[in-house]
Amino acid sequence: xxxxxxxxxxxxxxxxxxxxxxxxxxxxxxxxxxxxxxxxxxxxxxxxxxxxxxxxxxxxxxxxxxxxxxxxxxxxxxxxxxxxxxxxxxxxxxxxxxxxxxxxxxxxxxxxxxxxxxxxxxxxxxxxxxxxxxxxxxxxxxxxxxxxxxxxxxxxxxxxxxxxxxxxxxxxxxxxxxxxxxxx
Amino acid sequence: xxxxxxxxxxxxxxxxxxxxxxxxxxxxxxxxxxxxxxxxxxxxxxxxxxxxxxxxxxxxxxxxxxxxxxxxxxxxxxxxxxxxxxxxxxxxxxxx
Numbered sequence: 001x002x003x004x005x006x007x008x009x010x011x012x013x014x015x016x017x018x019x020x021x022x023x024x025x026x027x028x029x030x031x032x033x034x035x036x037x038x039x040x041x042x043x044x045x046x047x048x049x050x051x052x053x054x055x056x057x058x059x060x061x062x063x064x065x066x067x068x069x070x071x072x073x074x075x076x077x078x079x080x081x082x083x084x085x086x087x088x089x090x091x092x093x094x095x096x097x098x099x100x101x102x103x104x105x106x107x108x109x110x111x112x113x114x115x116x117x118x119x120x121x122x123x124x125x126x127x128x129x130x131x132x133x134x135x136x137x138x139x140x141x142x143x144x145x146x147x148x149x150x151x152x153x154x155x156x157x158x159x160x161x162x163x164x165x166x167x168x169x170x171x172x173x174x175x176x177x178x179x180x181x182x183x184x
Numbered sequence: 185x186x187x188x189x190x191x192x193x194x195x196x197x198x199x200x201x202x203x204x205x206x207x208x209x210x211x212x213x214x215x216x217x218x219x220x221x222x223x224x225x226x227x228x229x230x231x232x233x234x235x236x237x238x239x240x241x242x243x244x245x246x247x248x249x250x251x252x253x254x255x256x257x258x259x260x261x262x263x264x265x266x267x268x269x270x271x272x273x274x275x276x277x278x279x280x
Contacts (some may be wrong), residue, residue: 005205056280072279075200075272078248079279103279115280135280144279145201157201159241159276 005147005155013106018076025087026100029076029144039100039118048097048120052131056115058108062158068151070108072144079103079143086137094130096121101134103144114146190216195269203273206238207231216269220244220253221261223271243274250274 017030026042036055043051058070087099097120104114117134121127139160149155190196194213204210207230218226223244228235244251247270251260265271 073200075198075245075274078245078272078274081248139277139280141277142279143200143274143277145275146278146280147201157205157275158278160278160280161276 005149005157013073014076018080020080020084024091024096024098025084026098026102027080027083027087028100028102029074029079029105030102031104031106034102034104034113034116036113036116036118039102039116042100043098043118043120045097045120047122048127049122050124050127051118051120052124052127054115054117054131054135055113056135057112058110058114060110062148062150066151067110067148069110069149070114071147071149071155072103072105072108072114073147074103074105074145075143076105082142083138086134086141090119090130090134090137094119094121094126094133096126096130099130099134101138103138103142105144190268193267195265195267195271198270198272200273201275201278203234203238203242203275206234216265216267218265219261220246220251220263220265223253223265227273238275239273241276245272245274246270 013031015031017028017032019026019028026039036053040051040053060067083101087101090096091099100116100118102116108114115135115138117131119127119130119134121130146158147155148158190213193215195216196211197214198211199207199209214226224235224239227239244253246263246265251263252258253260
């Protein structure tokens with residue numbers, strides 16, 4: 001499922017990075033440019049012989065349609081908790097030394113980093129596997145949403161699980177629906 | 185990002201992504217208490233069409249914990265959403 005947005009939509013995002021760091025886990029949601037080198041430095045350790053770094057960048061097309069810009073929004077407190085759970089689980093499962101998961105929020109220019117995952121482990125097999133699993137679990141579960149804006153058109157909320165184009169403009173908007181209750 | 189504190193007798197509800205587009209708002213306050221089984225019907229009254237077009241593919245959290253209200257035998261249908269609770273409508277995610 002995805003739903004269209006008007007071209008003027010501005011994502012509601014925190015003004016600064018939200019981070020949670022322990023001795024071996026670093027989780028971050030940030031409106032700033034992602035620093036893959038900092039993630040690598042965080043996981044580096046004399047007891048780890050392998051460091052795997054994944055950098056996800058935003059593509060300029062979806063199903064051959066040109067994408068002009070992207071923005072990410074999030075339910076930050078819940079996404080932080082979900083990412084921390086993913087990191088904790090993988091740390092134990094693959095006997096990792098350290099893990100860092102960093103995701104961009106807000107506007108993300110085409111071709112720039114939207115996600116950085118760094119993992120370190122004593123040996124390469126565990127690091128490779130954990131790196132891939134961290135990305136797949138994040139894409140599946142983290143409460144973060146991508147709005148893709150197509151050239152000359154409106155935005156579409158993407159859903160990782162179906163991978164199809166969203167519904168057309170106007171079909172999915174409640175016209176004249178007004179909420180009761182106190183206004184927020 | 186977070187909504188202002190709900191006034192007495194109300195809970196906060198947050199709408200993300202497609203849910204926010206459909207309701208044309210990021211959050212609001214609705215009167216409490218509400219039983220979880222009635223939440224989607226209540227939202228359908230406020231936003232006709234939202235159940236089929238948006239909510240049918242969404243998950244729901246109450247105070248940052250997921251509740252399972254999908255289907256007639258779902259375990260959390262009897263959960264009561266109370267004054268001051270924070271409910272969120274979670275559409276399918278798309279990070280990465």
